[in-house]
Amino acid sequence: MTYDFQFGYIVDTMPALLDGLLITIEVSVISIAISVVIGIVGAAIRLFEIPVLSQVVGGYVHFIRSTPLLPQIYFVFYGFSGLGLQLSTFWSGVLALSLWGGAYNIENVRGGFLAVSKGLREAAGSLAFRPIHYLWLVALPLGVRISLPTMLNTAVSVLKNSAYLQAIGLAELTFVAMDRVALDFRILEMFAAIGVLYLGIVLILSLFVRRLEGVLQRPFRTS
């Protein structure tokens, strides 16, 4: 028995899939952006060993990395509203993914900061730079450059993990596809379609980061 693969079905469902893709892109881009900010702020707190805050950040990273994402999403969606924080499905998803990606980015950026030579920190200190100057002018531009590949990894993971948000009913790409599968049982068509769509956006994200790396590497090319 052969499966009758119907391209026409993909074409017919494409508008719905693209709606889902748009939600996936929106939730991912916002979450990636917030997770980068969390990563930088958290790594800076750890870099300067700010009392109390540094321990809080350490605990947060440990918690996020030691628990599965799905319960984290449920916790944000159901738990936070129980605590009085009313968020829409979309923003619950953004918050959950941002907290998740942020924890990983703290470690990514921290690794980059630690790779910046001690001598540069001493040079900055000798020029009477304050910690904030060192952070902004030296540690960030150099450290982020070093941690960019691992940050790309995390960004791709955030994007792929947005599929988990179907669990709280966010109509992102996977949710739409599963919905159609339940209705029409065109399983292969749907998975082929979302496979290509996910591959496509991850590819675009990777190209963007590679561009960024190229720009940041410019000073290090000799001659």
Place this chain on the structure above:
Amino acid sequence: MDNGTAMISVEGLSKWFGPFAALKDIDLKVDRGEKIVICGPSGSGKSTLVRCLNGLEDHQSGRITVAGLEVMNDRRRLEQVRLKVGMVFQNFNLFPQMTVLRNLTVGQTWILRKSQRDAEALAFEYLEKVRIPEQAHKYPSQLSGGQQQRVAIARSLCMQPEVMLFDEPTSALDPEMVKEVLGTMTELAGSGMTMVCVTHEMGFARQVADRIVFMDEGRIVEEAPPAQFFQAPRSRRAATFLKQVLQHHTAMAEA
């Protein structure tokens, strides 16, 4: 406030790294405009001493005063001290992602709050002095070691310090580049800057230093004007050290 003409005054300074005593009861006075060369065998504490002068290393006992300010382990105080004290490192430590010009202006604009225009004007003035104005728009990685070190000196000078510290500024350089850096330092000495240099370059010491400070095992063993130090060192340890350094130099010259 101003302790006579003393720019740097160190009294009873001791420092430990864990159980290891790196500096033992150091006393040192440096007058305004004086040039001091600190030498001694490796591990004698000379780098640690200059690094204590601008608080890159903190100290456990004793008192350090630089340009009228006591060096204390307090962030604001250290910033005040470091505004008056420039430092040049063995490994240059230029900011690699910035052009030469920006290395020279970044401190002026961000810390001294000068306008970009004024900062660049001063930067070019010092780049002329260290003879590399044509490299202003290159990145440090595109320069030779000697050029990078001259940029590092210019970067420090752009903050218009009252004292310059040099921590083995030529030790990471190829022999042919040592000369250009020493030349820059000699010219700086001629301009009246107060300088404290840790270096093994005895030719430079003889020519430029007002005083040689010889250290061994965390102590200042001998302090003397160069003529006296080189011709008739009082301590045996200094005599041995000089013999080794001079032999090395002769060997280099013959090679």
